[in-house]
Structures are given as C-alpha cells and as structure tokens.
Amino acid sequence: MKKTLITFIAAVMFILPFTSVALNTTASAATADNFIFTLNEDNSSYSVAAKDTNISGAIAIPATYSGKPVTKIADSGFAYCKQITSVT
Secondary structure, X not given: OXXXXXXXXXXXXXXXXXXXXXXXXXXXXXXXXXXEEEEOOOOOOEEEEEOOOOOEEXXXXXXXXXXXXXXXXXXXXXXXXXXXXXXX
C-alpha cells in the first residue's frame, strides 16, 4: 500500500508540469478601459488597440471615443491577444 501511494505521488509530480489547468474560466466583457485610443492624423477619429494581452472573450470596440468615431484598429493592435474569440 505504501509503495503504491509513493508510486502514485511520483507519477502525479511527473505529469503535473505537463498539464494545463484553467484557473479562471470566467471571461469578462471588455470595456473602454481595456483599450488604448490614439487620435488619427485627421484629428477627427481614433484608432484602437488592446491595453494588454490578457483581454479575452468576445470584445466590442466602441463606435465612438471622446465624441469622435473609432475608425481603425491600430497596426498590430490585437496581435498578441490570443484569448479573443471575436471582435465587433
């Protein structure tokens, strides 16, 4: 019995580093605080990018920011956001 328990614990300790466990499975909705807005060269519209790469789930980019339209996604604006499922 003791030898079986030790074998089991050793196996778990060996396998554990190779497994992935989701610690937070609740996706939160993105808000304007999750984005960086940059005024475009025309001074009448904005480009948008993710504030950090941890943004996840379905995101909705606001149509306006500070009273001006959001018309563009910045170059590589969401390039490393691997947990985004859709963009509206």
